[in-house]
Amino acid sequence: MTKESLRPFEIIKDYFKYLASLGYSEIPALPEFLTLLGKKKALPEDNWSELIERIYQCQDCSLFRIRKNPVIERNWEGKKLMLIGDFPDREDDYYGKPFSGAIQETLQKMLLSIGLRKEDFYVTLAVKCKPIAGRSPDEESLLACKKYLLKEIKLLKPKLVLALGFLPPKVFLEGHESLSSLRGRPFHYQETMILFTYHPAYMLKNPSVKRLIWEDLKTFKKLYDDLF
Numbered sequence: 001m002t003k004e005s006l007r008p009f010e011i012i013k014d015y016f017k018y019l020a021s022l023g024y025s026e027i028p029a030l031p032e033f034l035t036l037l038g039k040k041k042a043l044p045e046d047n048w049s050e051l052i053e054r055i056y057q058c059q060d061c062s063l064f065r066i067r068k069n070p071v072i073e074r075n076w077e078g079k080k081l082m083l084i085g086d087f088p089d090r091e092d093d094y095y096g097k098p099f100s101g102a103i104q105e106t107l108q109k110m111l112l113s114i115g116l117r118k119e120d121f122y123v124t125l126a127v128k129c130k131p132i133a134g135r136s137p138d139e140e141s142l143l144a145c146k147k148y149l150l151k152e153i154k155l156l157k158p159k160l161v162l163a164l165g166f167l168p169p170k171v172f173l174e175g176h177e178s179l180s181s182l183r184g185r186p187f188h189y190q191e192t193m194i195l196f197t198y199h200p201a202y203m204l205k206n207p208s209v210k211r212l213i214w215e216d217l218k219t220f221k222k223l224y225d226d227l228f
Contacts, residue, residue, distance in 0.1 A: 048076060051151055055128055060144035063129035063137070069096035070128045080228070082158040082192075083121040084149070086165035086199055087137050093130035098123045106200040107164075110213065114221040122156055124149065126167035137167070146171050158192055159227050162220055165199035184216045186223060193227075195220050 055070050064070075071088040091101025099107055099118065108118050127137040127145045149171055153161075163169070166179050172189050173182070179196060187194045197216035198209045 046155065048155060051148070051155065055148055058128070058144070058148075061129075061141040063127075063131060063141050066132065067129040068093045071096055071098050071125055071130075072128060073098055073123050076122045076156055079120075079122040079156060080159050081116075081121045081224075082153065082156060082161040083118070083123045084161060084163040084165075084168045085123070085125045086167045086201075087125055087127040088130040089201075090130065090133070092125075098125050103201055103204075106204065110200060110217060113214070114217045114224075116221070116224070121162070122152075122158065124152055126165070126171055142167060142170060153189070153192060160220070160223055161189075161192055161194040163194055163196045165202065168194075169196055183212065184219055186219075193223060195223065 052072055055072050071092045092098055127141050131137045169182050182196045198213050203209050
């Protein structure tokens with residue numbers, strides 16, 4: 001082993017001495033040391049602010065290297081509905097909020113058609129960071145963000161969720177069913193009911209699914225009326 005390869009151990013040794021000089025009897029659970037030791041700080045049980053901070057600091061997949069901002073909604077108070085999209089686009093990445101760009105107009109029209117608005121929902125995404133342009137997030141990124149989405153549901157406790165796109169089913173269902181076979185049928189996740197359908201961006205590229213989305217939205221509205 002060369003002298004150069006010993007250098008990291010010398011740095012850690014010096015840092016331990018420094019902590020001891022400050023009076024620490026234990027190693028503080030700093031993110032850098034948790035990463036070094038292969039451990040992750042537990043997600044907060046009931047604190048939105050800490051969850052948002054965790055997402056901002058997250059480096060659990062490679063997307064943190066290319067993102068401008070992780071995308072997370074900050075308006076959760078009083079919301080009983082959740083809307084889940086796929087992953088951020090360029091505008092979402094810039095503003096740090098889901099459905100920030102031109103697609104929000106299409107989404108709003110979809111929701112208004114059944115008497116609801118985007119503002120009625122807590123809006124989030126299955127993957128919080130924008131992938132390389134033209135690519136969908138890989139399994140590593142989806143798995144890294146899964147814990148955050150499930151924690152959002154645990155904190156919000158929504159009665160009803162509208163999930164848009166191909167990624168949300170992969171979070172909640174272990175099988176390999178296609179979205180076309182899942183859409184329009186309510187699924188239960190703990191105390192929450194989830195309805196899957198196509199993403200508005202997919203509809204703009206594939207107008208043939210517009211009728212299917214309309215059918216799913218009517219199903220969602222009926223579930224909404226029954227629950228509320």
